[in-house]
Amino acid sequence: MRQRPFVLSSDPHAPFPPAASAMRDPDGLLAIGGDLSLPRLLNAYRHGIFPWFSLGQPPLWWSPDPRMVFHTDGVRLSSRFRRALRHSTWQVRTDTCFDQVITACAHAPRPGQHGTWITSGMRQAYLDLHRQGHAHSVEVFDGDALVGGIYGVAIGRMFFGESMFSSRSGGSKIALAALASRLHAWGWPLIDAQVENDHLHSLGGRLMPRAAFLEQVAELVDQPAAEDGWTERFGLLPASALSQPPVP
Template sequence: MTHIPINTPFWLEPKPVMFPPTNLALKEPDGLLAVGGALTPEWLLQAYSNGIFPWFNPGEPILWWTPNPRSVLFIDSLKIKRSLRKTIQKLEWDESLTVTLDQNFTGVMQACATVSREGQDGTWISPEMLSAYQSLHQSGHAHSVEVWQKGQLVGGLYGIAIGKMFFGESMFSKVSDSSKIALVALAMQLKAWGFELIDTQVETPHLNSLGASTLSRVAFEKVIQQQINQPFKPQKWQFSIDWADAVYGHCQTECKTP
């Protein structure tokens, strides 16, 4: 979990909705920019539009972060290992496992909050965070991917979309590969809509194994501005493609992982 350092640089009042320049973020802890503000849709959309996201312990003031470098997943660089490809191919005739978009946003967030994570005690997904992102979901800016097995929610992820930029927040898996399936399905649909990358926030070996790489904060912010300014109507999402079939096309040209 996060801890508030003594040398926090900026305190934000609830109004006006304004962040300090991101180049003033701390180097230790990496990317801490400000404390305070509010978890309203206005604050959150302003934050994500500038590469900033909230992450803090329940009961503490809101902490706003902009890590440098930034972990991102360019969709064309997505690595889908052979074992996962075989699992996805089986979905075409395995009716017990299905993938949906925006069918149970609250359930996905709640599941992400309960999954134990290495090096983390408890969760940052508090009732306050849940309520804030539910508001964004209702306005068509926050989205979820659900993986179902025999009608039970067994995996998924959620994040924020502004223009053609998707900011990933968290994922969970209750059965093998279910979170990876959610990510692959999302990536294929985003690619079909003209999205180029997914913000994955902080570098981890797991994300790198899926094809994530890092960008400097300056480079990341340039990409954000390019992507968020591409028109894409906020709305409830649903698949417009056969995402499993799209995996085959993707792997014909992009998959190089055995």
């Protein structure tokens, strides 16, 4: 493992070092520098690498071992929560207000975290990815009010989750479960959740060795995905439809 992170060149098309060479301490730190240009971001995700840094820092690029993931048929909602969903009038759609979702994620309070890693530069980079059809948001609405959401990057048949938020209890859970339900129906097996925490574990997140994760990513990013837009393909999903557990 590297003792120091690799310093990226200014060329946005320059390759990253192998993800397996990331540092052990801090876990997964692979490279430093570069920019958040579209080609560099897409190259990073294709190789199981993501940016994560705070305001005032240069871009930091990570590939931790192990990796937190969700299998799209394995998101877990409690029985009590599913019973409550039976009577929910909330609805889920996608890519109708990406800017609002990423802004809400940037301002969502995180335990033990001050400020946000979704800086203005990070936000602009993902808005550019969204405009080019690479980044997507799943949005939960109560009437006209946005009450939860998640956003991330899709390449091939692999979805790389970035952040989620709730402005009302359960909003992010519904967004994640809806995303997983649709992806599973489309034949997408995996959602990257990056770094483990107790909340993700409670929703069914699992740790995967980095080598196994990278192997799956390499296969999935090269698989063809449907060319139609996510808004139309995802459609309008009633939250009440998530009240039943996934079929094994």
